[in-house]
Amino acid sequence: MVLGGCSSPGSQTGWAYPPMAVPLQPTVQQEIHIARISQLLLRKDLDDAVRAKMHYERGMLYDTLGMRDLARLDFNQTLSLNPAQPDVFNILGVYFTQIGEFDAAYDAFDSTLELDPNNYYAERNRAIALYYGDRIELAQEAMVKHYEQDPSDPFRAIWLYVIEHEQDAELARQHLLERYEDRTSEWSWMLVAIMLDEVPEKEAFKTIVEGAQSNEELAQRLTEAYFYLGKRYHLDNELGNAISLYKLALSFNVYEYVEHRYSFLELGRIFNQVTEQRK
Structure with missing residues (x-):
């Protein structure tokens, strides 16, 4: 764990070095698990239920390691064998949101909620997809309901x-x-x-770093903190600071966190915004 500077990258206070964690890397156990599942999937005597579960498990491992195209292949395979998997539809909805295919995202989240009406992750993700899809009134209505729960x-x-x-x-x-x-x-x-x-950024990040019990936990917390701080600057139209913070949120390789996923989306939105302004 490395902590230096402990203040904003903006002009108000200036970071020499932002609080950082060692980026997460694939573990030997994860790689071995993927290899074992891949070998077992070659067997001809697996029934559909077992094969669907194995595709799901390998897909989740691929997703954790940031190999999303391979993960999507496995998720599509597991759904073809067992369509009644709300968690799979939920993560596919997030994937579709990331790449701007919002109608497909809404359908995926709707499928999750049809199978599991109490899935609050899908409720939140659907409202966020509506926000990114510029359906603000629907997004607000959905998020108010989600918040009140x-x-x-x-x-x-x-x-x-x-x-x-x-x-x-x-x-x-x-x-x-x-x-x-x-x-x-x-x-x-x-x-x-x-x-x-409401709190000085130096104090906030000092609390985050001191509260983390491991490098993995620090990486997770910093991913969240940099994303939401970046979003704050983004909302204030301070795009330079927002870009730097979104990149920091990406730097820890916490692929399964939505804050990592949506950092890519936010950077794309800034690029489009700047392109339109230049035109």
Whole structure:
């Protein structure tokens, strides 16, 4: 673990070196597991249920390692053998959101919720897909419902703020401040504080680094923190800082976190925005 500087990359305070973790790498156990599953899938005597489970397990391993095209192949294979898998539809919905195929994403999330009406990950991801697909009113309606189911969840509060910000920035901030005042002791509320700029960034990252028990946990927390701080700068139209922070969120290789996935999407949105401005 390396901590240096501990302040914003922006012009207000200036980071010499941002807080970092060693990027996550494939483990020997993961590689061996993939090899074993691949060998077993060559057998002709597997029934469909077992083969579907093995494709799912290998797909999840591929996804964790950032090999998303291979993961999608396995997820499509497992669905062809057993279509009643809500978690698979959910992750495919996230994939479709990443690449901007929003109609396919909505269909995938709808399939998840038909199979598992209480799948709150799919509820959140669908609202986020609606946001990225510029269906703001529908996104806000879905996220309000999602937030009201569990107001103690800081991620619900953050994404509701992001969506509400598209409608009324000042009102969105007021609402998030009210939610922040009713926060629990869960560490993730620090991410809300970062979004609101309620605590100095130096203090926020010091808390994040000191609270991590391992390099893996530090990488996960920094992925989240850099993404949401980047989103804050992005909403303030400080695109240079946003780009730097999204790249930092990507740097730790926490492929399975949506904050890693959506950092790619946000960078693409900035590229398109700048291209349009130049035109």
